Amino acid sequence: MAVKIRLQRHGKKDSAFFHLVVADGRAPRDGKFIEKLGVYNPTSNPATIDINFDSTLSWLMKGAQPTDTCRAILSYKGVMMKKHLLEGVKKGALTEAQVEERFAKWLDEKSGKILGKHDRLKDETSKKAKDRHKAESASKEAKAAKLAEKQAAREAVIKQVEAEATATPDAPAADAPATEESNG
Missing domain, CATH: 3.30.1320.10 (Ribosomal protein S16)
Structure with a gap:
């Protein structure tokens, strides 16, 4: 068997x-x-x-x-x-004593390797999280800057339109129909 x-x-x-x-x-x-x-x-x-x-x-x-x-x-x-x-x-x-000594030494080396790997994986994970956070912050700042730029452009257009409206309030409208006297 x-x-x-x-x-x-x-x-x-x-x-x-x-x-x-x-x-x-x-x-x-x-x-x-x-x-x-x-x-x-x-x-x-x-x-x-x-x-x-x-x-x-x-x-x-x-x-x-x-x-x-x-x-x-x-x-x-x-x-x-x-x-x-x-x-x-x-x-x-x-001998039995040598076996126990060698096995204990092997276990210590093995546990050191395992802990080293565990620490390395933990560090890589935290580094990836930090990099992701930095990238996200940079993206957020870029979007905020773009939004601020658009807002500033809108405000400039609004100010320009208001300035034009206040500068020429007495001027006749451009769409007014022409009278017969001027044709004549």
Whole structure:
């Protein structure tokens, strides 16, 4: 019997989440399983991975084969690294103390990378927001300037019309009909 560590799909059509399970390789994807090891939710940002580290490591040491996606998830969480180091203990290349030291060092580096990435994404997001705000402010100022220019032009036209009206109030209207005396 080939035992596999794989994902079992749950959730709605466009909002899937997965259970990480140990199952017989011949069982259907969402069918019977031996043990539930954790949960993986790719729809959240960042993806949520919650696994039982010790149980998963135990199954790997017993010979359970993870699928490609599960291998990537387990590598991300450090289970595969711990398995690799424990294999070195079996072969006599490392001691338990060295394994714990190396694994702790690896976890520190991994958490540093994750925090660095998180900070970088946060900075990029805030920078994009600031740039968007600056662009919006510039656009708003340009529109206000254009509106002020139009308003000034309207006021100038109104003043010109008023000035013309006050300068020639006694002049005859240009549309007045011509009289016969002037024709004659």
